[in-house]
Every structure is written in structure tokens, then in C-alpha cells.
Amino acid sequence: METGDYASLSGDIDVDGSSTVFPITEAVAEEFGKLTNGQVRVTVGVSGTGGGFKKFCNGEIVVSDASRPIKASEVQLCSDAGVEYIEIPVAIDGVTVIANKDNTWAQCITIKELDRMWGPDAEDTVMKWSQVRDGWPDDEMEMYAPGVDSGTFDYFTDTVSGESGASRGDFTASEDDNLIIQGVSGGKNGVGYLGYAYYSENADKLKAVEVDGGSGCVPPTDANINQGTYSPLSRPLFIYVRKDAASTPHIAEFIRYFLSNEGQALVAEVGYIPFPQPVYDLILARFENGATGTVFGGENPMGGAVEEVLANSQ
Structure with missing residues (x-):
């Protein structure tokens, strides 16, 4: 989407969850809001990864920030509520x-x-x-x-x-x-x-x-x-987006912007590590294809293993 086209978007996006992912999402939300002339309002809360997933599966928010993959109990919580989601790694962190x-x-x-x-x-x-x-x-x-x-x-x-x-x-x-x-x-x-x-x-x-x-x-x-040499405390960070909201224009463009070169620059700007470009290409392909569910199975892959997991899921 050309920068000028963002001005045609409008709507609200409610995000909550990880305090670790918060600085990334906040930075992306602020810049995306500017591109839309303030017509897309992104609210970012901090209730922790577990608290975010509870709100996400209960339908209170459309995007959940997470500093770990979704747990089996949370998968079940979303399933019981009929909530499908797309899992999106966004950066690498070191505890x-x-x-x-x-x-x-x-x-x-x-x-x-x-x-x-x-x-x-x-x-x-x-x-x-x-x-x-x-x-x-x-x-x-x-x-x-x-x-x-x-x-x-x-x-x-x-x-x-x-x-x-x-x-x-x-x-x-x-x-x-x-x-x-x-x-x-x-x-x-x-x-x-x-x-x-x-x-x-x-x-x-x-x-x-x-x-x-x-x-x-x-x-x-x-x-x-x-x-991955800072081991074993290196980990990927995630956002999860509800499948039923992912095709809404302002939400879809927000996710695309998150994964764009501009979004990657913001990841680095707030102190985290962007993935190599081939990893973002795989992540974007999963999003565009509407691939739901978790491919990480509650595990925290290290470094280049993220690309391997994503490639094997295509």
C-alpha cells in the first residue's frame, strides 16, 4: 500500500498482553496512526502475556502481544470460545x-x-x-x-x-x-x-x-x-491476531506494516532484534494465506530455528 493510501483507513484496534512486546507494538501503533492521519486508533495495554491471552480468547481484544508461544491451555480456551488466530513472530529477544x-x-x-x-x-x-x-x-x-x-x-x-x-x-x-x-x-x-x-x-x-x-x-x-550464542535465554516474540478480524482493512494493513521494513526498523529502534528478511517473508506469507493455529507448539525456538519451523509449516 502506498503511504498516501493509508489515509483511507479508519477504525479501532485493541491490543493487550506482554510488557516485553509492548514497546514494539506501541512504536508501530504510533507510526501507523500518523500514516492514517489518526483515523486508525490503536490502544495498547499491558496485562502480561497470560492476561493478554485471556482477553484475546474472551473476545475483548483483536491482537495479543506475547513473549512466548501460546500454551496448550490457552489454545483450548480460544477453541472453546470459537476463536481462531494467526500466530506472528515479530522479533528476537534475550532475557x-x-x-x-x-x-x-x-x-x-x-x-x-x-x-x-x-x-x-x-x-x-x-x-x-x-x-x-x-x-x-x-x-x-x-x-x-x-x-x-x-x-x-x-x-x-x-x-x-x-x-x-x-x-x-x-x-x-x-x-x-x-x-x-x-x-x-x-x-x-x-x-x-x-x-x-x-x-x-x-x-x-x-x-x-x-x-x-x-x-x-x-x-x-x-x-x-x-x-543464538546468547543461549539458552534468547527467544522469539509474537503477536497473535484474531482470524475474524485479520481481513478487516485497517487491521490487515496494521499487521502488514508491523512486518514491513519500517516495522523492522522500529523493532531495532526500541532495542530488540529484527529477524532476517527471509523470516519476515515466511511470516507475511502465513498471514496472507490466513494460516491459523500455532506452529510452535508451546516451544521457544532459538535463533535460526524460527525460520526452520516456519519453512516446515508452509
Whole structure:
């Protein structure tokens, strides 16, 4: 569609869900709104990935932001409500372990140590840094992380502890990543995790802890996340659009704009990693063909595996 043609579009688009995907959708919505001279109004809420899917399957919204693939229970919820959807990966993220700027000891951490720190057995037991690794201070950790409705929480716990939702509960939880940033930056013993874009936007206030997934310490960077070397904490991000709304002109053009070169530039602008162009070509083809359902089956493919999954689904 030529830029001038966008002015013929009008209507509302209600989006809700992941706080991690929110910056991307907000940026796309703002630029798309300008192209339509404000005639398309996109409202973007933040209730967490799980909260977004509940609203999506209940028919309250037409697009759901998600920082993980839809779960089997959510597939069933939508099916029971007669809601068909198109699954659209939009970017790559790296879940970033963050610490306070004054933290001089935690330069790198292993997945096993993350489990020791965040796993369910740690609750009311592993309270001090020295309990995570010998030689670290005998100071009590101040822990902040996404809440249970967050896809980031689901993904981190699944990756670190082997089961989605398997986590200690005695930490300060919030669906607002800015509150996590405030908490971690507010005291020397602050520690937490969140999406890469929120870290990169606040790198002057926070320290990113390198992660050893078994092949040595790797920092979260654009290149490492895109190449899959920041493993196993790299993941794709998604939007889901209702099939019955996807052919509506203003919604269809919004999705196309999301996947366009302009949309990809906005992904990078807000701190996430765009897919290579062949991946976006496959995603757009699925959308144009109206392919419904999930091809990721609740799994989080890494790096180039996204292209493989999509190619095999054609």
C-alpha cells in the first residue's frame, strides 16, 4: 500500500498482553496512526502475556502481544470460545539478568546458579549472594522479577528450572518492567531479570550479568542474541491476531506494516532484534494465506530455528 493510501483507513484496534512486546507494538501503533492521519486508533495495554491471552480468547481484544508461544491451555480456551488466530513472530529477544551498577562480584552466572537463586527450592532458604556462589558477599539479595502472568516469567522459569512457573515466590513481582528497573537500580544488592530492550534502554542504571549456558560466559548483545550464542535465554516474540478480524482493512494493513521494513526498523529502534528478511517473508506469507493455529507448539525456538519451523509449516 502506498503511504498516501493509508489515509483511507479508519477504525479501532485493541491490543493487550506482554510488557516485553509492548514497546514494539506501541512504536508501530504510533507510526501507523500518523500514516492514517489518526483515523486508525490503536490502544495498547499491558496485562502480561497470560492476561493478554485471556482477553484475546474472551473476545475483548483483536491482537495479543506475547513473549512466548501460546500454551496448550490457552489454545483450548480460544477453541472453546470459537476463536481462531494467526500466530506472528515479530522479533528476537534475550532475557537479561540484571544487577545493580555497584555489584562488583556477579560478572557471569551459570544456568545452574540461576536455578539455585530463582528455583522453587530457594524460597526462604537461599537469601544471600554467598549461597549462590562461594566467595560472593554474605549480603541478602533484593530480588525483582516479572509476575506470574508474564511470558518472561514463564520462559525464564522453564529455561532455568525446567518447568514453566517453577519459581521461588519471595521476590518483588511486577508486570511493569520499569518497577523492576527501579528496584534493582535502587540498592547495591538488587538483582532481577527482564527483556533485553528494557535493559538496553536503562544500561546507564543497570549492569547486565553475562550468562554461561554451557559454552562460556556470553553477554546479551544484539549480535549474540540474533546469532543464538546468547543461549539458552534468547527467544522469539509474537503477536497473535484474531482470524475474524485479520481481513478487516485497517487491521490487515496494521499487521502488514508491523512486518514491513519500517516495522523492522522500529523493532531495532526500541532495542530488540529484527529477524532476517527471509523470516519476515515466511511470516507475511502465513498471514496472507490466513494460516491459523500455532506452529510452535508451546516451544521457544532459538535463533535460526524460527525460520526452520516456519519453512516446515508452509
